[in-house]
Amino acid sequence: MSDTITAVRAALLHFIADPAITGDQAYQYFPDGLLIVKNGYVDQIGDAEQLLPLLPQSITVNHYPNCLITPGFIDTHIHYPQTGMIASYGEQLLDWLDKYTFPAEMAFVNQAHAAEVAEVFLDELLRNGTTTALVFGTVHPESVDAFFSQAQQRKLRMIAGKVMMDRQAPEALLDTPDASYQQSKALIERWHQQDRLLYAVTPRFAITSSNEQLAKAGQLLQEFPDVYLHTHLSENTDEIELIKQLFPDAEDYLDVYDKHQLLGSQSIFAHGVHLCDDQCRRLAETDSALAFCPSSNLFLGSGLFDLAKMEKYGVKVGMGTDVGAGTSFSLLQTLGDGYKVSQLKGQQLSPLKSFYLASLGGAKALNLDSKIGNFAKGKEADFVVLDYQATPLIKYRLEHTTDLAEKLFVLTMLGDDRAVAATYIMGQLAYQKEKV
Ligand SMILES: [Zn+2]
8 A cells, every 4th residue: 555645844843842941952943844744644854945855746745835833732621511601701610610511511411412512622623723632521421422433533632531520519410439430431441542532530520529439530540551530630729628628638639639549640630720839749759740721720710820830840731721611722822821820920931831831741741742742753643734924913923023932922922723724633634724
């Protein structure tokens, strides 16, 4: 069988390390680059002038002038069932869950509804250049079947799981420790490692899971060591107070999970806004990751994430939109909010670090950096084409700019889905912006 080769020409940027640690050595940049994909995997990158003569005559090069190609964005925390209730007014976390989230999630008992939302959700991810996400379902196993079916058809690398929740929520959304174990196990056996799909054991958060249920989550991780653990941690001060009442024996919020063996290199905790030094140290020593969700933290008034502190302790961090508490599917907008949150903490989130967090940093947080996150040879070729002329204002602002960091910064401040010219999955065009 002959090889399928795709060649794409534009400016090219990818990271090989964290720019906060290795500075300018952390990335490769080709102002006029060529990315060659063979059978869905990265084959070569470099200067277009050098690589073009080596390409067989029969290959058509997709040329994107005034564009930048980066690895596809990675969203390390998002809820697909909340697509239809994004931008719901007026509450902080616990009341927002009761008033908006739980009613929306009840509708997912119907698989046709779940399939419809999954389709809108995945369309929206691709329109925003997001090619991999760590995704919450609802308590209903059907929600995960619907999501994975759609993701599989689109050949996407996605991680998802059924919510485990046995208290502190409406009756219609509760399972039991046993039922959640059996249903999660059946979903793992059906979907985990099928094509590019991976499973995450997903207790919503410690408030809505009894000790018995958290123990079942730990048991699943023991029985299936390569599945993920995905939950929330230390988002809101009222939430933390309630955790203290519900788990009087735990030292702190993280310790509730730690006691059930839920920490490790496949564990991703969303938020971590209010963590003490000991909790940061414990996350780092267990190689657990945090999802930094600035838009959501601002929207729900939860607090300001301390990225510098996580860097100091060596905690893995990825970016999360946390839709529907996050107000955009766009990682560019989320990075813009991340910059503003850092400013309020007296820190500076550099544009290079931003793009690292949305690509290789996210891949490392998900322990998937051997497969995605940059353009190293052999990686899965998911990538996004960003348009430097996406809007009149972006075009005007960038007209006389040659500096890469400045261009990246403008994209995170002024860009959103309009800045995504195209999204490729395994070297194949999966989304293209309509020309207006
Ligand atoms: Zn969330």
